[in-house]
Amino acid sequence: MNGTVNGQPLLSVTDLRVGFATQRGLVRAVDGVSFDLFAGKTLGIVGESGSGKSVTAKTLMNLLPSYARVEGSVMFDGRDVRELAAQKEKHFWGVEMTMIFQDPMTSLNPVKKVGEQIAESLRVHLGRSRKEARDEAGDLLETVGIPEARKRLSQYPHELSGGLRQRVVIAMALACSPRLLIADEPTTALDVTVQKHILDLLDELREERGMAMILITHDLGVVKGRTDDIMVMYAGRTMEQADTATLFSTMRHPYTEALLETIPRIDMPSHTRLVPIPGRPPDLIDIAPGCPFAPRCRYSVDACVVECPSLEGHGTAHVCACHKPVGTEAGIAARAANEQQGTTPTGLDMGLFEGAGSRSGTGAGN
Ligand SMILES: Nc1ncnc2c1ncn2[C@@H]1O[C@H](COP(=O)(O)OP(=O)(O)OP(=O)(O)O)[C@@H](O)[C@H]1O
Ligand SMILES: [Mg+2]
8 A cells, every 4th residue: 555645644643632630630641742644654652651642542542531621633534533523423433443452351341252242343333244244253363363263253352361362352453444553552461472473463464454553652672673653752742753763773862762771672781781760750730841851861951940842853754852862962961961960950860870871872772
């Protein structure tokens, strides 16, 4: 399939904002996120827990609770997704756009045979007969690599291993040949070898079907080499966005760099310490005026505490929201000054990073 729909992105998200009115105040879960995704392409959304990844996905899937306040635009192939939601369009979600969740049991009904669950979607959305739907369900289980697929149709979810259950969920998501599949931490609940098989399977199926995919993860290692583009989120905002190769070779945001230091690399000398990012993400109710990452950032300067940086271009389709970007003269100087001081303007102890692999030059990574 060609990468565009009439030259337009398949999905175009512009300045998306999602707030939840709670007793404590408004939780700004997503705060001005924009991206385009073309047909057949993959976007990775990466960030720590609470950064707004799932809320972004649930907004696209129309799965937010009624008290959520949504602003901004979401266009899918020229149609306004929020209008489709208002019109209660039934054959859009689960058909053109589908989602896989972290825990397969969220999507599976424990008291229904897996064959029936897949067939149901085919009957409801595509009007298949019982027999047709059952046959197709068997084919789908084969497609997702489930051994003895036909026999599994009459099994219950609890009779399958975690990896097989997630394959069933993928089969369900693919049943109506979606044009966009959102996979929200699809492998986090699985062990490492199964994780790789499932990610490879998703890749293959996406390629075969010309489907677009959003792969959500807290682990940069998962998206490395798998997605076309990556958006790094923090505190509901986009910190950095670039094509995957650029993001790994010339990342500009200190948060991206810090995330990368939390995963092991093959080319790391064996003594390199993996450094957890010190501190915690901010409260999304009382958001301070500066950069939300400033209190945890090795590069921070006084300006970061008072002024939130806007997303700025660093070469083709590479944007980053930072006053002192990694690998730039300003960034190198800011970090060096903090190292010399032993602390940052926000009081972060620079000693916490001693022995960590530095990527402040460009061209590292991969
Ligand atoms: N229904 C809700 N009501 C109030 N706050 C919510 C609701 N759903 C999410 N939030 C808040 O929105 C923020 C973003 O949550 P989200 O689930 O998108 O994070 P995430 O990036 O998916 O994290 P994780 O990696 O843990 O899945 C969090 O602070 C969360 O507590
Ligand atoms: Mg989530």
